[in-house]
Amino acid sequence: MNVVQILERLVRFPSVVGTPNGAIVDWIRAYLESHSVEVRVLPGPEGDRANLFATLGPRDRPGYILSGHMDVVPAGEAEWRSDPFTLRAEGDALQGRGTSDMKGFLAAVLASVPAVLAGPLDRPLHLAFSYDEEAGCRGAPHLIARLPELCAPPLGAIIGEPSGMRGVRAHKGKAAARIRIEGRAGHSSRPDQGINAIHLMAEVLARAVETARALEKGPQDPTFEPPYASMQIGTIRGGQALNIVPDLCVADLEARAIPGIPPRTLLEPVHAVVCSLAERGVKATWETLSDYPALSLPADAPLARLVEKLTGEPPLAAVSYGTEAGLYQNAGVPSIICGPGNIARAHKPNEFIRMDELTSCQAFIEALGGDLLAGS
Template structure:
């Protein structure tokens, strides 16, 4: 199968984040096993989805991880011009959900397997595919926790998020939480007989706005735009009608942190307000939604030099989106982003990747194999 045919099969699996992914995992396992690659399927605690890990080359030596996620965001937008889970070619453009983010990278990795298998690899190439990345990198921590039993300490990890095949050395970390406050419903003419949940949320929102303002003062990292960590309330829901006292208010909040700062620490002032409300008898709950650290790879890191050598292009200092790379880095594995496609096409109707981008990525991966192979 060539890279486009593989992408066609991958896109056909509606592996939407937060749903079972057994179909796509099973297909990838069968494909790899057909090329005599041993695969480790690593079920997550949810019970209906799994990560997978495979190694090409000597398992007892240090090598490089090719990391990607199998899940995609939903594709319910009315603007889709065709079935989002059926690959559609229009010239060089290949349309479908996940083509850029990031089944295109998965397809390039899988298409490279026959060529990699034909090499005498002196150091291994590991394939690490995760689940539920789009929900805040929830699947890959379970995979990373198993690496010590799966392989020798990796030399580095290449995370194939869409970057136009340019290495990317940094991104901010992110943490998010959902806050729910329960009140008591009643007629708005008798506020003395109800408890307004929206009013109770005001202190939480005020602390979030106050903290967001304070973060603009620094610390700063000029690598990023903006150069400071940030916070926002992204959603706010509550109330049924104007003349009914709201009995529930729910807010979702996120913080994005520059390297060196734990994203959850930024949320702590807001979390403290929620705990205070609960301590005073109010039914206020805090539900973590995501938490992944920032990525920061030095410009002179060997991994950056390797990716620049293989792509023929200088690496980028930073991007605005987040990835699993920071989690690999936190596990002591130097990490960099490099993958086909453009992030500007992701999470939108009529998402696409160009056939030449897939070929470029496959060439990059096979060149990595050549770099790691035994010279005769």
């Protein structure tokens, strides 16, 4: 199968984040096993989703990981010009949900397998495909925790998020939480008989705004725009009508951290307010939605130099989006981003990847495989 045929099959699976992914996992496993590749399917704690790990070459020697996620964001936008889960060619553009983010990378990896296996590999190339990345990198930590039993300590991980096949050395980390406050409904003419959940949430919001302003004056890293850590309340929901005391308010909060700052610590001042409300008898809960660290790879790191050699361009210093790369780095695996497509196309109607981007990525992976051959 060529790269377009593989991409067509991958796009056909509606592997939307937060849903069972057995069908796409089974297809990838069957494809790899047809090439005599050793495959491990690693079920997650959810019970209906799994990561996949496969090794080309000797797994008892240090090699490289190619990391990608199998899930995609939903595709319910009315602006789609065709079925988002059917690959459609429009000129040189191949449209479909996940083509850029990031089934195009997965397709290029899988299409490269025969060529990589054609030579006697002295060091391995590992394929690490995760689930629920779009929900805050929820699947990858379970896979990474099992690396010691799956392979020798890796030399590095290449995360194939869309970067125009340009290496990227850094991104911010992120932590997100959902705050839920329950009050008691009543008529607005008798507020003394109700408990206003929105009023209680105002204490939480005030601390979030105060913290966000303080972060602007905190530690700076000029690699990023903006150069400081940030915080925002992204959504807030509550109330039924103007004359009803609201009995429920829910807010989603996120913080983005520059390297060197654990993202979850940025949320602690807000979490403290929620805990204070609970101690005062308020039904206030805190749910962590995501938590992944920043990425920071030195410009002179061997992995950065390798990617520069294979792409012909020096890696970019940083990007604004987050990836699983920080999780691998946190586990002691040097990591970098490099993948086909453009992040500006992701999560949008008529998402696409160009044919030349796919072939460029496939050539990159096959060249990486050539670096792992005996005698290279």
